[in-house]
Amino acid sequence: MSATVPGPARTRRPWRSLVVALLALGVVVAGLFPTTDGAYTATFAHPTNSVASASSYNRTTFPYRDSFAGGQAGWTTYNGCWATTTTFGYGKFIESCGGTDGPKAVTGNPEWTDYTMQGDVQVNEGNQAGLLVRVTSPAAGTDAMNAYYAAIDLSTNALFIGRMRNGTYSPSLARTTIPGDLRRGQFYHLVVQASGCTIMAWQTTVGANDWTRATYTDSSDTCLTAGAIGLRNQDSKAGYRFVTATQGAPKPSVTPSPYNSTFATASFNDGSAAATYGGSWTFDQQQETILNTADQNVGDKQVLNRSWGDMTLTGDVRLMREPTAATDAGFITRVNDAGAGTDAFRGFSAGISGTSLVVGQHDAGRWVPGASTALPRPARLGEWWHVTVAVVGCVVTATASPSAGGTVVQASADFGSCSTTSGAVGVREHAVEAQWRNLAVTPR
Known part of the structure; x- marks a missing residue:
């Protein structure tokens, strides 16, 4: 990892810290997650802005994520030899026996649609x-x-979709040849979107965004309409990491490809390099991260080029200077008109400070508070936090939890008739050095 270089000292505007504190104090207890003990919701001036927490990532609600850094709790395995291992703070779920009995691991809610x-x-x-x-x-x-x-099939160099139904396997309902040669030991990023009776699968080499797609629309009499998630290998040994499940999938007519971060190639790009506004940025290819080593007190950020409408972003962030309530880092969405300056863009942000998860809007130099909730405990220096940001219409919903596992918090804000209906995504920090990994975006 690159060495941390402290940036110049800067005092955050007092009124913003006051707003965050007032939001955090405005908690009204109610059960946002009815199946999880100790959950609550808080309501602010806007009737649809809320925050919530739950004792752990609920296996029956969205979003779901597992870094496997904390083990394999919550997964039920069938056949095979399953174990977790942790490297660079992220885990892998490994099936090491193989076999022709279809080793699989399952988690989640059988009622997910x-x-x-x-x-x-x-x-x-x-x-x-x-x-x-x-x-x-x-x-x-x-x-x-x-x-x-x-799944990917190295013997035919293909991405395919199959279906198991009542003990009968229908292979290759859809199959697309992947350009180049698939290699053992290489991680490939897979995205599967289930919408009605249509299943869309995407594949890319981690770090490349060279997407291959396969799509299958099932008939109404054989369509599987709901179910949990799982991992499977057949007559093979395999590893899995950074598994997430988020609510919603695009209609079959919506076909934009997903995005998966390119940090493993020592770059941040989506065809063209991200635009940089402040900071001193480095990459660690082995750890697959991007790091700002010197905060320049201008809302340091990097912004990609592709424009998204409704979307879900997932990723990990950690603060690389001692966290405080007045410093924060996270992700930005619907970005337009970006420039150097703390609030110099139009769009939304969601990030963590030393004490809170904060959602807000940036309007060309003006900060519009959305929602904030206290973290389950103070963020620690160098500790990875997983953040999910869903933007649908003008509603921005963020969740955060320690990446190794722990209590989940949520903050959601409805910004009414917002003018930023589409825009780019990026990473941003305020008055602190930070590091990011595993950024992924999918259309809604």
Whole structure:
């Protein structure tokens, strides 16, 4: 990791800190997550702005994520030899026995309907591994479940979609050849979006954004309409990491490709390099991160070029100077007219300070508070936090939790008739050095 270089001291505007403090004090207890003990919701001046927390990432609600850095709790495995390992603060879920009995691991809610699942998949021996969606009735056995299976096949260099239904496997319902040669030991990022009876699968080499897509629309009499998520390899040994599931998937007519961060290639780009506004930025290819080593007190940020409408962003961030309530770092969405300056863009931000998760709007130099909630405990220096940001219409909903596992908090704000209906995404910090990894964006 690159060495941290402290930036110049800067005092955050007192009124902003006061607003955050007042928001955090405005807590009204109610149960946002009815299946989780200790959850609450808080309401502010705008009736649809709220914050919430839950004791852990609820396995039955969105968003779901698992870095596997804290083990494999919550997963039920069928066949195979499953274990977790942690490197550079992130975990891998490894199946090391292989076999022809379809080793699989399942988690989540069998009542989930339309959603997006994604994760990194690595074939270590053999040829085939992938992600499962709409899983019900899982059991030990090669095809013992109802599910759609989106996987890579190294023997044919392809991305394919199959279906297990009532013990019968229908392979290659859709299959697309992947350009180049797939390699064992290489991580590939897979995205599976289930919308109605249409399953869209995407594949890219981690760090490349060279997407291959396969799409299958099932008939109404065989369509699997709901189910949990899972991981599966067949006659192969495989590894998995950075698994997430988020609510919503685009209609079949919406076909923009996802985005997966390019930090592993020592760059931040989506075809063109991200625009930089302040800061001194470095990459660590081994750890697959981007780091700002010297905060310049101008709302340091990097902004990609592609414009998104409704979307979901997921990623990890950590503060690299001792966190305080007046410093924060996170992600920005719907970005337009970016420039150097603390609030010099039009769009939204969601990030963590030393004490809070904060959602707000930036309006060409003006800060518009949205929602804030206290973190379950103060953020620690160098500790990874996972953040999910969903932007639908003018509603911005963010969740945050320690990446290794722990209490989840949520903040949501409705900005009414906002003018920023589309825009770019990026990373941003305020008065602190920070580091990011595992940034992914999917359309809604």
